[in-house]
Amino acid sequence: MSLDPDLSEATFTDLIRYGDRPAILTAGGVLSYRELAARVDDVVVRLGAERRLVLLAARNDVDTLVAYLAAISAGHPLLLVPADKPAAVDSLVAAYEPDVVLRTSDGALELDERWPGTRHDLHPDLALLLSTSGSTGSPKLVRLSRRNLEENARSIAQYLGIGPDDRAATTLPFSYCYGLSVVNSYLLQGAGLVLTDLSVVDPCFWDVFRERGATSFAAVPYSFDLLDRVGFADMDLPNLRYVTQAGGRLAPEKVRSWAETGQRRGWDLFVMYGATEATARMAYLPPDLAAEYPGTIGVPVPGGSFRIDPVDGLPHGELVYTGPNVMLGYAESLEDLALGRTIDELRTGDLARRNANGLYEVVGRKSRFVKIAGLRVDLGQVEQILSGMGVAAAATGSDDDGLVIAVEGEHDTALLTKVLVSDLGLPRASVRLHAAERLPRLPTGKIDYPAVRGLAAPKTAPPAPEDPRRESLADVPRIFAECLDRPDVTPTDTFVSLDGDSLSYVALSVRLEAALGRLPADWHLQTVGELSRRGKPRRRGLVSFLEPSIVLRAVATICIVAAHVELFTFHTAHLLFVVAGFNFARFQLTGTRSARLRRHARSLTKIVVPSVAFIAVAYLLTDDYSIANIFLLNGMVGPQEVTSEWHFWFVEMLVYVLIAVTALLAVPWLDRLERRAPFAFALGLVAITLLSRYDIVDPGLPKPLPVFWLFALGWAVARADGTVRRLLVSALAVLTVPGFFDHPLREATIVVGLLLLTWVPALPVPSVLRRVTGWLAAASLYIYLTHWLVYPVLLPISPVLAVVGCLPVGVGYWALCRWLPIAFARWRRRTGSAGSAMKAPTA
Structure with a gap:
């Protein structure tokens, strides 16, 4: 698709021409181009008519976008800085003394006019100042003109074929040139921006993506590791048209794999090459060539061109780019803001070649060479050698210090060092490898090479805090x-x-x-x-604040023990099912269906294994329990009258409920329904379970479905993300809970607890009890299990002692159950490492 001829001279700030088309789509609503233009005009008035230097602390929110468009459209040179890096903001404010500082806070734009008018000499072509990759907070900035921004936006819109019905999810920061280029190119074409600051690993991101009909998103290399983790390849995204990738080199095998995945799933992968100095993009790889030529950067973007200049002593030349998106030049001090264009082409610093098919391929970095023991070492080649061995690595170093290499994951660094020394012909002492769980990365996803170099510095492990x-x-x-x-x-x-x-x-x-x-x-x-x-x-101070779910679990657990000891009677067990449903919806309903099912299985295991283990011990030590108790089947086959065999009913019913919802969400169409309408799904579940609450349906079981109804209410609370929905869930609780137990205090306890979960973000707790409250809440299941054996021993001494004595025993069992899997895993790792060492060949 080429640009509409009518848009050849249009700009991305010409918003009103698109009228009532949706411009910004968020989880909370839609803003049309007409409404966006009105908000931009308001900020233009606030900024004033005199041209001034404006610094914007940027977030991925509507107010940041409005402020950006206002400054650019009114001609105020704008310095864009990430708001989540206050040190960078302070550094650039000190270096460039902006006339105005803009920040967004609580849905409002704050304008800090540091002095009236301007104190700067600002070149008429200067429009935008951005930090170069990896230099956020550094005084060195890229100077971009309005024409740079517009031409690059047109070029991107042309080769991506962006149309007015496309919608891009904002997966990258606005302060990053790649993220900003998405904004500019989509607004230019009257397309929509699905505005969010959520990560791709957050299930809510994909909910918004589907609900708002997003057709594309932008990714950096590291994003694909995250996408792999959340099962993106198997997601149902019917509107997805393409994924773009830039911000660093994606390994060829990953390019091929994701390109083939896209072909199977009906979307395209655009691999792109660029730099802040080129306003964003210089090249792109057509999607139909990605699987066949995954190691190339493709062809120049429309309007741009490449040439390759020879470099003395190297087999490949330097890639040089020419185009209307090449920056004006750098700014390293306030005085540089008066400069006009100081460069006409961009020397990329990348070594490249042009293949017979006309595609360009970057083969190294001109500056990524070090001289060690008289030998010239290509750091990119070092990384490629290790990549060929299946090892992700980042190499850096200096002539004086030798090579410093980080390798990701567990590897035999001695063996890898031996291979590198042999292949490169270097002295052994000049190569240092360090294993890391993850390669250090910048917020953009690129490798943080200074952090890699820092691995060579001697370190002393910080002592664990005493308190x-x-x-x-x-x-x-x-x-x-x-x-x-x-x-x-x-x-x-x-x-x-x-x-x-x-x-x-x-x-x-x-x-x-x-x-x-x-x-x-x-x-x-x-x-x-x-x-x-x-x-x-x-x-x-004297008071701390904890989430209601934590406080309710701790208090309810104490009340359960106290009721069984008959110290006082305050029934709270059923409230815990509300809390369980609330937490299930918050923590278990994430990722793909397979990932959810794995998470459900792990959660069940953490409940069933310690419960079965303890009940088996109780069965051996007392005559109170049966084999059915050990297998958590008393609710199914046990006696109908209440006996000691019903002591563990709470655990059984919780397990039954979790198995039921796991089976429910294992059904593909129900899983999809829950993702698309999470609150409506929860309400539907409440409605179904109310059939048992009102005896409309008799399941033939004594307790599971009434408990399921309370679990579903807690689920609905977690999904109630607005005032109206919270009011609806609150009304359901007030209307349905009273009358069920024929015990007003128990019913009031459930209703009040549910209302606290719904409306109160935190509850006050004496600071001295904060950690104790946390321990009791975390160990609530274990206290419930163990108290049946503990309190009968202590009750003859004192009811208070019986209650107090049950708590540390339960906490201790909780700590033991947490420690055993960790200890076993460490033992397995040690024995596995020892076995590998024994099998390793000797030198």
């Missing part, structure tokens, strides 16, 4: 790794993507609260990196 309350921002990745037993935690991971569940949620949230202060309600969907960048916690 968990001293945990700090730097401890966030370690807290995730320890609580989830995941040594592979990366800055882009979330609690959900790491397969966290309700059992690990409590321990993790309590420790994070100690490190970060009060947590946002959606912290489990925020990345480790985002949590690590939160501000320092305020000094803790």
